[in-house]
Amino acid sequence: MEKESLSKFEKEKESNIDLLLVKVDFIADTEIDLWCSQKIAESKDMASWIKKMEDDDKLKQEDIDWALKNGMIAQNTKQAVWEYVHAKDIGRRVAIEKIRNEIEQKLKFIMRQSASMLEKYLPDWKPENLVINFTTNESANFCIDVKNITIDLNRLSENPNAINDVINGITHELFHAWMEIEKSDLSERELILRGIAGEGLAVFIGNQNLENHHTERGKNYEKYKIESMKLFEEFILTKEGDDMEKYEDAFKDMGHFYIVGNEIVNAVVQKVGIEKFRELLPKIKEDASALFKEYDKII
Numbered sequence: 001m002e003k004e005s006l007s008k009f010e011k012e013k014e015s016n017i018d019l020l021l022v023k024v025d026f027i028a029d030t031e032i033d034l035w036c037s038q039k040i041a042e043s044k045d046m047a048s049w050i051k052k053m054e055d056d057d058k059l060k061q062e063d064i065d066w067a068l069k070n071g072m073i074a075q076n077t078k079q080a081v082w083e084y085v086h087a088k089d090i091g092r093r094v095a096i097e098k099i100r101n102e103i104e105q106k107l108k109f110i111m112r113q114s115a116s117m118l119e120k121y122l123p124d125w126k127p128e129n130l131v132i133n134f135t136t137n138e139s140a141n142f143c144i145d146v147k148n149i150t151i152d153l154n155r156l157s158e159n160p161n162a163i164n165d166v167i168n169g170i171t172h173e174l175f176h177a178w179m180e181i182e183k184s185d186l187s188e189r190e191l192i193l194r195g196i197a198g199e200g201l202a203v204f205i206g207n208q209n210l211e212n213h214h215t216e217r218g219k220n221y222e223k224y225k226i227e228s229m230k231l232f233e234e235f236i237l238t239k240e241g242d243d244m245e246k247y248e249d250a251f252k253d254m255g256h257f258y259i260v261g262n263e264i265v266n267a268v269v270q271k272v273g274i275e276k277f278r279e280l281l282p283k284i285k286e287d288a289s290a291l292f293k294e295y296d297k298i299i
Helices: 002-012 029-043 046-055 063-068 078-090 092-105 107-119 162-179 188-207 210-215 220-237 245-254 256-286 289-298
Strands: 021-026 131-137 142-145 148-152
Touching: 021 092, 029 078, 029 092, 029 131, 029 245, 046 078, 046 220, 063 078, 078 092, 078 220, 092 107, 092 162, 107 162, 148 162, 148 220, 162 188, 188 289, 210 220, 210 245, 210 256, 220 245, 220 256, 245 256
Parallel strands: 021 131, 131 148
Antiparallel strands: 142 148
């Protein structure tokens, strides 16, 4: 049975993605202790914590309502939110160590699964000098900076589907690493278009569900998707030199332009099929406009 499965897998494989040279690092116990102690100190005083959160615009009434609705707090008050956060801070160290150890134990499986997902779409690839760092990161769950992929264990420690999300998240960031080329001459507008294409492709290849992501955060996804496409239509009418700040913000928290990119990618794949899509990817890597040209043929 195992041989049959392997044989079937080999037939279905379209390329060879070799991740053996990808280095994986894990945060040490001492670093976890230091980080967690700092978080406990930050939330120790209720009044100071509430003021800081309000100053940072992170304690809006809609956030409190969402926490109440999702059973995180029992009362619709800022004090209830503080009590929840401070109690969570106290238990962070054990939770982070637990998920770190689980990922370490399952690392070979995780990397095999990620390679398999990439092999469905990418040509042969053996990334070098890439580092995946499992640590604590305030800015994002998963992110990449040139050759360094950073994954936040703190958020993962609260995630019931952590291993599956690690597989999908690593696949997403590895795709970005494959997509990376030197394009110093791109304008701000062209960089945004490349970002839309890149994030849409990464979400698709990483098998990530944007609807779940935004619904879990209290958004009406269909309404949010309509807003996203309208923002894209507005962006398309811009010219070089126009203010791009609000369009750059559309990438935050897998936001509007992630949705736009993913909608475009799904439409193109549905129209051209997987084989043609695989042929398109190297062209899109070289010039993101190749994706939008295919999409223009559909609409």
